[in-house]
Amino acid sequence: MITNIPDYTDKIDWRTRVFDSLSYPTLILRPDRTIIAANLKFYERIGSPGERILGRTCKEIFFGGKCGNEIPCDGVKCTLDRCIREKNAQSVILTDVDQNGNKTWEERVFSPILGDEGEVSYVIESLRDITKVKTLEKQYSDVRQLIDKVVQSSVSAIMAADRKGEIILMNKAAEDLFDYSVQDANKINIEDFYPPGVAREIMGKLRDAGSGEVGKLPITKAKIVTRKGKEIPVEMTAAIIYEEGRETATAAIFNDLREKQAVQKKLEEAEMQLFQSEKLASLGRFAAGVAHEINNPLTSILLYGTLMQEKLGESHPLEENIKFILEDTERCRDIVKNLLAYSRQTRPTKEIFYLNDLVAEGLRLIRDKKLFMHVDVVKRLEEHEIAVNADKNQLCQVLINLITNSLDAMNAGGTLTLQTYRDTEKKKAFLEVSDTGNGIPKENLAKVFDPFFTTKELGKGTGLGLSMAYGILKENHGRISIKNTGSEGTTVLLELPEEDLSGKSHFVSIG
Numbered sequence: 301m302i303t304n305i306p307d308y309t310d311k312i313d314w315r316t317r318v319f320d321s322l323s324y325p326t327l328i329l330r331p332d333r334t335i336i337a338a339n340l341k342f343y344e345r346i347g348s349p350g351e352r353i354l355g356r357t358c359k360e361i362f363f364g365g366k367c368g369n370e371i372p373c374d375g376v377k378c379t380l381d382r383c384i385r386e387k388n389a390q391s392v393i394l395t396d397v398d399q400n401g402n403k404t405w406e407e408r409v410f411s412p413i414l415g416d417e418g419e420v421s422y423v424i425e426s427l428r429d430i431t432k433v434k435t436l437e438k439q440y441s442d443v444r445q446l447i448d449k450v451v452q453s454s455v456s457a458i459m460a461a462d463r464k465g466e467i468i469l470m471n472k473a474a475e476d477l478f479d480y481s482v483q484d485a486n487k488i489n490i491e492d493f494y495p496p497g498v499a500r501e502i503m504g505k506l507r508d509a510g511s512g513e514v515g516k517l518p519i520t521k522a523k524i525v526t527r528k529g530k531e532i533p534v535e536m537t538a539a540i541i542y543e544e545g546r547e548t549a550t551a552a553i554f555n556d557l558r559e560k561q562a563v564q565k566k567l568e569e570a571e572m573q574l575f576q577s578e579k580l581a582s583l584g585r586f587a588a589g590v591a592h593e594i595n596n597p598l599t600s601i602l603l604y605g606t607l608m609q610e611k612l613g614e615s616h617p618l619e620e621n622i623k624f625i626l627e628d629t630e631r632c633r634d635i636v637k638n639l640l641a642y643s644r645q646t647r648p649t650k651e652i653f654y655l656n657d658l659v660a661e662g663l664r665l666i667r668d669k670k671l672f673m674h675v676d677v678v679k680r681l682e683e684h685e686i687a688v689n690a691d692k693n694q695l696c697q698v699l700i701n702l703i704t705n706s707l708d709a710m711n712a713g714g715t716l717t718l719q720t721y722r723d724t725e726k727k728k729a730f731l732e733v734s735d736t737g738n739g740i741p742k743e744n745l746a747k748v749f750d751p752f753f754t755t756k757e758l759g760k761g762t763g764l765g766l767s768m769a770y771g772i773l774k775e776n777h778g779r780i781s782i783k784n785t786g787s788e789g790t791t792v793l794l795e796l797p798e799e800d801l802s803g804k805s806h807f808v809s810i811g
Contacts, residue, residue: 325427328413331384331420333357345427358425383410384420393430405434457534457554463547465490465499477534477556479527490550493524495531506540506550515540517552524554533557594632601629649693650776652799655686655720655729662699663718671704674713682720686729687799690776695794698772698780701765702733702792709737709790722798729798732783734791745782 319326325342327335338353346353346361353361358380383390391409398404407428415421451458457474461467467485475481478493491499502522505511512518517538523531538552609622659679666672706716714736721730740748749770766780773780778796785791 322426327358327425329358329380329423329425331423333359333380335361336422342427379408380410380423380425383412383423387412387414387418387420404429404431406430457556458551459485459490459493459554460541460549460551461490462549468549469551474554477526477532477554478524484527495523495525498522502538502552503550506538515542521557533561598629598633602626602633605629649691650689651692652687652689652801653692655688655731655796656681658692658695658699659718659720659731662696662703665696665700666703671707672716675707675710676715678715678717680717680719682722684722686720686722687801688729688796689799690778690796691772694772694776698769698794699731699733701769705765706733706735706737706790709735714789727798727800729796731794731796732791733794734789736789739785739787739790740782745785748782749780 319328319337320340322339322341325345326339327342328337329335335353335356335358343353379390379392389409389411391407394406394408396404396406407430409426409428411424411426412420413422413424451469451471454471455473457477458469458471459467459474459478460469467482467488467490470478470480470482470485475485478485480488493499494502502517502520505520506515506517508514517536519535519537522534522536524534524536525531533556534554535557536552536554538550540547541549541551605622605626609619609626612619612622659681663677703716703718710716715734717732717734719730719732719734721732722728723730749766769780773794773796776796778794781793781795783791783793
């Protein structure tokens with residue numbers, strides 16, 4: 301017989317103390333939903349004495365006798381019923397609005413207490429206020445959504461990859477730049493987005509303290525490779541993403557430099573044209589002064605030299621010397637004429653004429669037909685008549701000069717091609733003069749429109765032809781340029797505004 305067993309019946313049951321010490325409001329219910337116990341936290345929550353709780357059902361306490369739509373008391377949707385039926389813990393989250401109109405969240409956890417036969421004898425229901433957690437989750441979710449919207453709406457391409465180089469983020473701008481969708485990009489490695497070796501070079505700079513702050517790449521110019529293998533210049537910055545001091549991912553921002561470079565190129569061209577115009581204007585004034593100063597002495601030399609030649613006769617020993625003097629003087633006079641033409645201050649005399657007629661007249665006015673002996677002339681003229689409004693005589697002078705230059709470049713023979721065409725959208729008229737000569741050396745391209753620059757032998761050119769052409773086209777609101785040049789020849793392009801004759805009555809010069 302066992303003796304000396306302590307009697308605890310007169311002491312407070314320790315189970316009650318444990319139950320009341322729970323930090324969450326808690327109920328104990330029978331399977332029929334009758335409340336048989338509630339801890340102190342529950343009473344504090346609802347502010348009601350025990351006799352008004354015990355013996356009542358949960359729906360009477362929480363729903364005033366009527367079950368809400370969120371927790372029906374019967375059926376598969378009732379969390380308490382599911383706990384009893386499945387004999388394991390179940391939970392549900394309910395939302396409400398407090399007295400200040402703020403949304404609240406509460407989690408209710410149902411845990412079964414099983415009897416000796418494995419049946420559910422009681423159910424413990426705990427009520428947990430998770431408003432703070434849900435509020436933080438919502439704030440975090442809102443921030444994530446905002447960040448996602450910022451990333452997706454950015455005009456800069458943004459991309460991130462994990463440690464293996466697999467793409468984990470790509471915004472719309474990155475899809476457009478690299479020509480990959482997010483789904484396609486997930487199938488390739490980050491190294492495929494760069495030329496060979498560039499990705500490793502960038503990672504090396506990110507980890508190198510000598511390149512700046514470790515883990516951050518300052519703005520750097522690089523090239524990326526699109527889906528079709530096209531290399532695109534970009535300006536980029538990148539960073540390593542760390543977690544607990546370990547590298548977990550990399551992120552990069554890219555800005556396409558093609559448009560910026562195109563604008564920069566146009567700006568440089570505009571600056572060069574401005575410089576050229578200023579230089580030409582200055583040289584024009586200087587040339588005019590020089591031409592006027594030497595014109596009178598040249599006239600006297602020609603006059604007296606001619607008189608002396610006539611007086612001495614052809615048989616005189618000095619006749620050949622006089623002939624040389626007169627030839628050189630004539631050459632000087634031609635130079636003076638070019639200088640005066642180059643420095644002209646008058647406005648062009650404009651008229652409306654067809655571009656094809658200009659080609660015909662230019663060819664007709666070249667008197668020395670021997671120049672064409674070993675040259676094939678090909679005319680590719682637009683069938684539609686292209687009208688322009690310009691100084692016809694000036695443009696004819698330009699065309700003759702270009703044809704002469706092309707013939708000189710093909711001294712062993714070749715093909716001279718004259719082509720006209722138009723751009724109806726831009727309302728531009730074009731005339732190309734092409735030859736099959738040796739082309740213009742690369743080092744001379746920037747100087748071909750400079751006054752007095754020539755590659756011809758001494759005495760065969762003044763170097764004013766193309767510079768005059770440049771000024772003439774500018775005065776007529778057009779432009780002249782070297783379209784292409786190389787070992788197969790050179791093409792010079794003349795561009796002029798096209799005159800719209802539709803619905804208008806014009807007198808058109810036809811040559």
